[in-house]
Amino acid sequence: MSLRKNLVFTAIAAISIFCGCADKTNNDKNIAVTRDVFAMDTYMELKAYGKNAGPALEKAEKRIHELENELSATSDQSDIWKINHSCGKETAVSDDTAVLIDKALEIGESTNGALDITIFPVLKEWGFTTQKYHIPEEYKLESLLENVDYRQIKLNDKTVFIPENAEIDLGALAKGYTGDEIMKIFKSHDVDSAIVSLGGNVQTLGSKPDGSDWKVAVRDPFSPEKDMCVVEISDKAVITSGNYERFFTGDDGERYWHIIDPADGYPAENGFVSVTVIGENGLNCDCLSTALFVAGLGGYKEIIKGYQGYDFIFVTDDERILYTGGIKDKFQNISSMTAEVINND
Numbered sequence: 612m613s614l615r616k617n618l619v620f621t622a623i624a625a626i627s628i629f630c631g632c633a634d635k636t637n638n639d640k641n642i643a644v645t646r647d648v649f650a651m652d653t654y655m656e657l658k659a660y661g662k663n664a665g666p667a668l669e670k671a672e673k674r675i676h677e678l679e680n681e682l683s684a685t686s687d688q689s690d691i692w693k694i695n696h697s698c699g700k701e702t703a704v705s706d707d708t709a710v711l712i713d714k715a716l717e718i719g720e721s722t723n724g725a726l727d728i729t730i731f732p733v734l735k736e737w738g739f740t741t742q743k744y745h746i747p748e749e750y751k752l753e754s755l756l757e758n759v760d761y762r763q764i765k766l767n768d769k770t771v772f773i774p775e776n777a778e779i780d781l782g783a784l785a786k787g788y789t790g791d792e793i794m795k796i797f798k799s800h801d802v803d804s805a806i807v808s809l810g811g812n813v814q815t816l817g818s819k820p821d822g823s824d825w826k827v828a829v830r831d832p833f834s835p836e837k838d839m840c841v842v843e844i845s846d847k848a849v850i851t852s853g854n855y856e857r858f859f860t861g862d863d864g865e866r867y868w869h870i871i872d873p874a875d876g877y878p879a880e881n882g883f884v885s886v887t888v889i890g891e892n893g894l895n896c897d898c899l900s901t902a903l904f905v906a907g908l909g910g911y912k913e914i915i916k917g918y919q920g921y922d923f924i925f926v927t928d929d930e931r932i933l934y935t936g937g938i939k940d941k942f943q944n945i946s947s948m949t950a951e952v953i954n955n956d
């Protein structure tokens with residue numbers, strides 16, 4: 612098992628979802644039906660309650676594989692592969708791909724390019740797609756960055772154009788969208804209580820069967836085997852981007868991680884080591900967690916003003932937790948770091 616998979620597996624084990632036990636039967640509304648899925652390079656754990664939980668999970672698993680087939684940048688059947696090999700011609704894509712590209716362009720705009728899905732060639736150069744990691748030469752990054760610019764992507768209904776030398780990947784947002792789609796399937800099966808963990812992303816439907824909030828732990832980026840805080844939520848996603856999720860140690864002894872700053876092509880190091888976004892729309896949370904990690908201490912305030920109704924937990928590289936007031940009564944710091952409430956207006 613790769614380091615990445617190992618880490619993700621540990622991540623799932625470490626995400627403390629304090630809810631009912633697993634069982635195959637589902638006649639009792641307090642008993643969970645669970646399903647583990649490996650897709651999108653991630654161990655996913657789905658848990659649903661109620662009499663329709665079984666069929667709902669079945670359908671959800673199918674949908675996860677369908678989305679993976681459409682969205683994976685490395686599978687030659689996917690829309691993304693077709694776009695990346697289109698040699699400057701327009702590509703017809705699925706509804707899902709069109710929705711995601713549209714969202715990526717919108718959030719690229721609202722985050723001043725911190726989210727830029729054309730970063731893919733740079734990500735490849737660092738070895739994050741193959742796990743053959745290396746520190747690129749400066750000149751190589753500079754030349755790859757010439758083709759990084761999300762504004763060059765043209766989405767026209769369900770056709771996509773990107774310039775010949777550009778390539779995209781939806782790794783920053785695919786799992787948030789997948790979580791939303793799973794929730795839709797659960798709802799259409801009249802499931803009203805469920806929780807899923809897709810790597811570091813937790814998404815919930817309704818509350819626990821006993822009516823209380825779900826308690827979701829966020830990991831400590833400085834000791835990822837431990838939890839840092841617990842938030843109580845219902846009907847929301849809790850989505851984290853951190854520098855501990857996928858990284859390698861270079862020959863120089865430094866850590867290099869998978870969230871890249873489009874400004875210079877290096878792993879983003881702008882003051883945050885982890886960013887968690889909490890809100891009803893998993894897709895927005897996923898885009899924002901990656902973008903805010905890049906925007907960092909200097910850029911986050913301006914961005915979060917535009918996202919009222921969302922809450923944020925930032926961990927700074929000097930070991931402080933900053934979190935927004937909306938979760939004040941739902942947030943428990945279980946780390947030795949100081950936690951400070953910040954305004955979002």
Ligand code: ADP
Pocket residue numbers: 725726727728729730734780781782783784786810811812851852853856857869870871872873897900901905
């Ligand atoms: P994870 O997928 O590990 O939960 P994120 O949601 O933060 O974490 O997404 C990280 C992924 O996003 C990277 O693996 C890469 O595919 C992509 N990515 C990295 N940097 C950027 C960026 N600046 N803009 C858009 N996508 C990015």
Ligand code: MG
Pocket residue numbers: 782783784852896897898899900901902
């Ligand atoms: Mg993300």
